[in-house]
Every structure is written in C-alpha cells, then in structure tokens.
Amino acid sequence: MAEESFIKEEAAAKISVYTPIIYVVVMITALVVFSVVYRRRNVKHLQEMKPFFPENIPREIYFQLKYQEPKPNDKVLKAALIRRGSEAIRRMMKLRENQQHVKLLYERGSIGDELFLRHQFASKIQELELQELGLEAESYKQGWAPTFFAVCQEVTFNEALRRRVKAVDERKQVLSAEWGLVVESAEKKVEKKVTEAAT
C-alpha cells in the first residue's frame, strides 16, 4: 500500500501543465465532431425521406410556364396557378383528414416514428406551399389571394365530383368482371321476364 502511494506521488510531480489542456481540447473536439456528424446525418436522413404524394404535376407545369421564353399570357399563368392551388388544397385536405388517423395509429404503435415524422413534414410542406401560393397570387394582382383560394377550392370540389362521375363506367366494368356470372344471369332473367310480360 505504502509503496503504491509513493509511486503515485512521483507520477503526479511529472504531469505537465499541458496535460489537462490537451485532455479538454481532445474531449471538446471529439464532442464537436460527433455533434456535427450526427446533425449532418440527421439532415441527410430527413432529405432522403420519401414524400407521401406522387409528383406534383400542376406545380411543375406552372413553373415551366412561368420561366418560359417568350412569356405566355398572364391568363395562362393564372390558370396554371389556380390548378396548382387546387392540387395544393386537395393535398392539404387529405392530410388534415388523415391527421387524426395517423396520430391514432402512431399511438397504437401500428406505425413507426419515422412515418409519423414524415406525415408531420408533409403537413409543414403543404402549409409552406399554400403560403407561397398566396404570395404568388398577390404578385399578379393586389388583394387577389382570398378570392384565389376560394376559386381553388371550388376547382378541387368540382374535380372530385368529376372524378366520381367519370369513374362510374370503370366501376361498372370492374364489378361486372368480379361478379360476371351474376350480372349476366340476372340480366338474362330480367330480359326474359320483360319479354314474357310483353307477349
């Protein structure tokens, strides 16, 4: 025991002033490097997240038209902007509508953390898109933004209705393929009854 403490004392005498400084410097650099790398990886990870929605085509069209040479008519640009706005509102509504479901699933543990984060990101991105749209609309005409959004919403509803009306034929085809036999035989029966009644 005594021998040991003697060695310790000797070693303590030899330690230079730089030792603690070097220690602190090494520690701090290690921590800084770690935090930088960690943050970068985080940001990269967030950038790599896949968006929920497919490519926003109306938005692309609008930008293409806007930076086209020669510049198209203002009316064309406004129409394209309304299309872009209607798509933005559709997405916003989808996200709003799904928000509580996603939250519920997250609380139930049915989806992972990343997915929940992605959903929140998507909402943020759509909010930014709406802000940008407001500014863009104002740039065409002062005070247009409120009417612009109202028009966009009309377009969205109209489109939704149209989609449904247009889908009727397709639905008929799908259903008759699924239930082919029933539809055919039922139709035949009805036909037979009709002809019987007629004669």
Added chain:
Amino acid sequence: MSQSSYVYDENAETWPYFALTVLLVPLVPATVSYVASTVSRKQSDSDSPSQLEFKPYNSEALIKYKTKKSKNKVFNKKLLFIVIGWLLTAYVIFKIKTGTIIADPNAFDPYEIMGVAASATEKEIKSKYRKLSLVFHPDKLAKEMSEDDKADMETKFVRINKAYKALTDEVTRANYLKYGHPDGPQAVSHGIALPQILIEGKLSPVLVVVYVFVIGVLLPYYVGKWWSGVKSYTRQGLHVDTAATFLETLINYNPSVITKVDDVLEWISTAKEYELQHPDLLPEDIYSLLQAHINREPVKDELLKIEVIAVAPKLLMGLIDIASGFRHTEICTKAIETHRALVQAINPVNTTQQAILQLPNVERSKIDSSSPVHTLGKLFTLPKEKCAQFLGIDATSDTFKETLAVASRIPTLKVLSAEFKVPGETIIPPNSNSHISLKLLVKSPSNKGECALDESLLQDDLSMEHLRDPLKVMNEQPLLRNPTAPFFPEGEFQYENNGWVALLVLQRDNKLGEIPQKVTRLDTSNVNLSQEAYKDGRDAIVNSFKMTVLAPTPKEVGRYHFRLMLRSLVYYGVDVDIPLVMEVVDPPIEEVVEDNYGLEAPDEDSLAGAMAQLRGEKVKKVFDEEDDESDYDEDEDFSDINTDTEDEEE
C-alpha cells in the same frame, strides 16, 4: 479502521461459484422458454384437423415445408446454446464438488463450537458448557497425551470458552453481534474471485482490453442493434417500411376506384418482409407467386411459393390494422377476403361458388358452374346423385364421403340475438360504456330449420362477476379448431388467424366505428349434431360473443344505426351481417330532492359537475368545439364527396 487487503482466488475456490451464476442466469430462462415452446407446439400439432385423404397438388412441398419448419424449431441455435450451457454447468458443478473447501479459520460461530442449536436456552448452553469442559479442560486431559495434542485441546477449550462467553457474557455478546467475533473487530479482507495473475500479472492488460471491449464496444453494439430492431417493427409485428407503404396506399386512396383482391395482393407483394426473406425476388415475382397460389397453378419452386404464402396472413392482418385506423371498411373487408382466398387457394373473381370450391376434392373445372348452387346449405338439400353430379365426383367413392364430411363440419353461424348492452342497465344511457352482446348458434351447414332452444340459454348471466367483466363468458369458451385448408401450409399463424373478424360499421357513412375484433373462441361441437338432435335443441350449445365498444355512447338521445359484419378469415359462405340499432335513452329521472338554496346545477367540467355526473345527476352542458367531434357526429356528412374533401376550411 481495520486494515484491508485483497485476497486473490489462487486456489480456485470461489470463481466456480461466480462462473456458475453467470452460466445459470441466462441458461435457466432459455431452457424454460425452449421447453414451453416445444410443449405448446406438440399440443397444437395434436390439435390439427383430422388428416384428410385428399392430397392437393402441392402436398409434397407442404410436407417439406412443415418438416423444415419443425426442424428449425427443434434444432436451432437456442438448443446448441442450451446444450453447451448445461455441459459447462455440469463441469463447473463437478469442479466445485471435487475441489476442497478450506474453511475460513477466522470464522466464528459460537453455536457450532458449542454444539448446540441456535434456539438453545441459556440453561441448555450452561449444561452443555459443563459437559464440554469435562472433556476439554486442561486439568481433565489424560496424562499420556502428547504435547501437540494437548496444545490442540487447549486451543479448542479457549474457543469453547469464547463461544460460551459470547452467548452468556454481556460485553462479549455485544462484540459478537457487532463485529461477528467476541474479541471485537477483525481484519477485513476483500476477496476477488479471480487469480492474481489476471489482475497484477502479465495478463492484466488483456483483462483491461477485454473489459473495455465488452463495456465499450459489445454492449453498445448489441443494445443499438436491439433498439433498431425494436424500432423497425411495429407493435403488430409488421416491418415499419411495410407499414409505411400501406399507409401511403391509404392516404393516396382514390374512393372512386373499387379495391379488388388483386390490388390487395399487389400491395402485400411490395412488403419489406419479402425483400428481407427473398432478396432475389422482385415484388412482381411475389405477386405472380401469390396469384399462382390462388389459381392453384403449380410453379417451378413449390417450396418457395409456400414460404411466400406463409408470410401473407401476417401482412394482411397488419393491413387490416392500419386500414382500421383509417376506419376504412372497404379495405378491411377486402383484406379479409384476400386472406381467405389465400387460405383456401381460391380465386374469388368471376365465380359465386367459392363456398363449394373450398371443399377438398372439388375442382373448378369439374363442377357444374351453371347450376344455381352457391352455398353449402343448398348443397345438402340436393339428393345424393345430383350432388355428386354437381361436384363432378363419383357418388360411391370415399372422396365423395370425405368431401361431404368436411362440408358438414364447417362451422356456420346463426345469430340468435344481437344488441348493445350497458352492464347493469336495461337501457342505453348517453355517455356510457357499452358493449355488443351476441348470442350465436354454431351449426353444421347440413342442419336445417329452427333449433328449439331453451329460452334460458339466451339470457345473459347477470351475476356480479359477469357484470364486472362482461367478456368473461366469451373467454371461457374454447378456442376454435383449426380450419380445413389443405392447400395452405400449417403453422402458428393458423392458430392465430382463425375464425371471424367482427367489424362494426356506422350506417351513416359506412366507416368503421370500432377497431375490428377477432372471434376466436367458439364452441363448435354443435356441428356434429344430427338433424334430429339439432331440431330437438337439447344438446345444442349457445355461444356468446362480446365486443367492447371503446367509444362512449352518444351524448344525444336518439337511434343510431350500425352494421355488425362477421367476416370469416378462413371459410367462404359463413359470413354474417347484422343490422344493429343503438337506442340511446335518457335514464328515468329519479326524484331529485329540490335543494333549498336554489343552487344551479354544477358545470359539466367542474369538479362538482364530475361528482354529480358520477351520481347520475344533471349537469349543465358546456359546449366546446372538441366535444362536438364525437364519433357519431351527424353534421359532418355532406354528399359522398366528403371522403376526400371533408374539410371545408381554408
């Protein structure tokens, strides 16, 4: 302060105990879990449905898959670990047994020295001491004893004296109790259960490196691996990436397009589980394998197909879980349909005779598809010859008998009563916790007509125990037997994904009102009843199914319309749809004593209000926006447009 020093375990006295502990801590739980899993597997094996004579086209591959699975189950890494672990344990125990244990010379136990029981009274101790001193007292020793023996006897006598004092004398006793020795504090020694060479010798750097490696590298690595593993699977056991694709599908769901079984198959074929299990297969390959299975088409690698099929139920249950989070009825029902299409290997498209096609020995190309026989019940009304002709099987053959036997054992549900219930109430008061109570008669499709049941069977047990836990009746029923599904690989998922799924749908918007629940506990012994016994109804068993409704009943009085769908996960033609009405009625007003102070009814959201509500008194409603967002809200409905354009804000 007593002086302390380290004692190393040079003679290997203690380290075997240390090693034994280290070995047994993981070994015992591992062994228990291994044995439990083996036993439960044995039980479930013996529980599998009677072996059919019918051999499907893929029977060889099915058997290969099963043996491969069970081999994996029995001979795996766990078994290796257990065997090696127990061998090591045996070695260590052998070491301990053969090794000599040198008792600590300083150890002092007065009772042992005196040779009395720890419970001995003072009197007994004294008499024992007298007896001992007769033997050991230096004056009483025999003369012819050698000097060495005498010295030995003397030390013994000193010890006996000390022990006697420790038990009788006040001071010595206090010393003994405090320090464990009648002389007062002894030198404290700290033992290290490792030989000195490891710590102070040449091996010490090795030990340090091992320590740093274990604590600094291995531990974080395994904890990190475990954590990322936990994070990459959802609570339902679905891979998070699969959950993500399902969620994306649901978010981008177009309500104007009809979901088909093929679509569901396409969704599950993109699952991450397949990518991990078969990295060389593309989603298209998986999809074509799934399609080949439901079309009963042989493929080149049957075993691969079966491996792919075996994963599908889990994915479908995950899809149902996520779709139910979206309250999406259509996708849920389609996923259930896909499930049974895979279990029975039937392509449900373009036919209405799936219930017939699910029977063994029946082939799609051979049955008479123009005949109007769609259900099993109808099949049993046909005379024998006609039935055989319809099925395309020889009426005199054993296969025909087998087919009908399987058909008659398919449990079919007959709903006797279905209602919403609030425990302890005859009505449904607003804002209460309700459940759906279903009385079911499980019957064979061959049994016809009404079953004369005793009225008492339809009544719920109203004892206190059942009021407290309404689900008790259901949980006491036996688990459903395994389904007859000759084309599907047998496995654990069959025991889990059996029976029916109960979906509660709001009639108002056709969305799910509750999380779907499985019906897995039903007594199916009724299927063995003959027609006479069935009609008589004396031996018939009535089953209960209770579905807890998590959402409280609506606040407003009125009639609320629901649909309860029981969709079978395994059989065709045994689904039940029940319309249900929840009639919310205000509880009868009891005579409330008029309070003389003219106090107003307390606010709903105040403490007094909460108390009053608990007592069933009236409270003043506080309207805030959140309250209006109840599940049964009437006013959000405007045209069918609302599914993707619900919100009118912005």
